[in-house]
Amino acid sequence: MQEPRQLTFDDLDERRIIYPESPNRELVNRFRSLRTKLLEISGGNNFTLVVSGATDGAGSSFIALNLAAAFAFDQSKTALLVDCNLREPSLHTMLDMFPDTGLTDFLEESDYDVAKIIYPTGIPRLRLVPAGSRRESPAEFFTSFQIKLFLQSIRRRYPDRFIILDTASISHSPDARILSDLCDYSLLVVPHGKATPSAVEQAAHSFDPEKFAGVVING
Numbered sequence: 001m002q003e004p005r006q007l008t009f010d011d012l013d014e015r016r017i018i019y020p021e022s023p024n025r026e027l028v029n030r031f032r033s034l035r036t037k038l039l040e041i042s043g044g045n046n047f048t049l050v051v052s053g054a055t056d057g058a059g060s061s062f063i064a065l066n067l068a069a070a071f072a073f074d075q076s077k078t079a080l081l082v083d084c085n086l087r088e089p090s091l092h093t094m095l096d097m098f099p100d101t102g103l104t105d106f107l108e109e110s111d112y113d114v115a116k117i118i119y120p121t122g123i124p125r126l127r128l129v130p131a132g133s134r135r136e137s138p139a140e141f142f143t144s145f146q147i148k149l150f151l152q153s154i155r156r157r158y159p160d161r162f163i164i165l166d167t168a169s170i171s172h173s174p175d176a177r178i179l180s181d182l183c184d185y186s187l188l189v190v191p192h193g194k195a196t197p198s199a200v201e202q203a204a205h206s207f208d209p210e211k212f213a214g215v216v217i218n219g
Helices: 009-014 023-044 060-073 103-108 147-158 176-182 197-204
Strands: 048-053 076-083 126-130 161-166 187-191 212-218
Touching: 023 060, 023 076, 023 187, 023 212, 048 060, 048 176, 060 076, 060 126, 060 187, 060 212, 076 176, 147 161, 187 197, 197 212
Parallel strands: 048 161, 048 187, 076 126, 076 161, 187 212
Antiparallel strands: none
């Protein structure tokens, strides 16, 4: 898929999105290190990953977006970012996109073509599935057969992609827990200095320990 427009270095800097030539080498290297650790866990295989905050405002969207960008650095890899935070979707805003449809549109229609909700981001080899229309009870979408069908569809259609799902915080929503059961791994984002050790421990224990990839401190 050809990019309709490509984000410039200034665009990426303004949006706090990493890129290989970024002058912020410390940030770039941190995400490269995180990418390497996840690849070690997966044995180098592609995977689906849930990214969730320990609390609201933990910065899971920032982590998910930049981790996806880090995978897209490699010309042999591609990344698909899925905004599953139906309560407060933000990835399309961070990427300055105005999508007409998204995840909820696919989940509402059994015969919806998944290709219609996959958008170029302006970053080579990185695609986005935006949240779509907001709903008051998003958990109903994630307990439906359609979310399983969605994950199966994108895995079959893009078997070479790393798929990263950004979700609402695990402490205030069942969404991340539900989605983590359907994915390969889960990653917990903890805001620096803004969560107690007991809250972090409780959030971490919400995930299946066999799928829990670890904690990222954001800040």
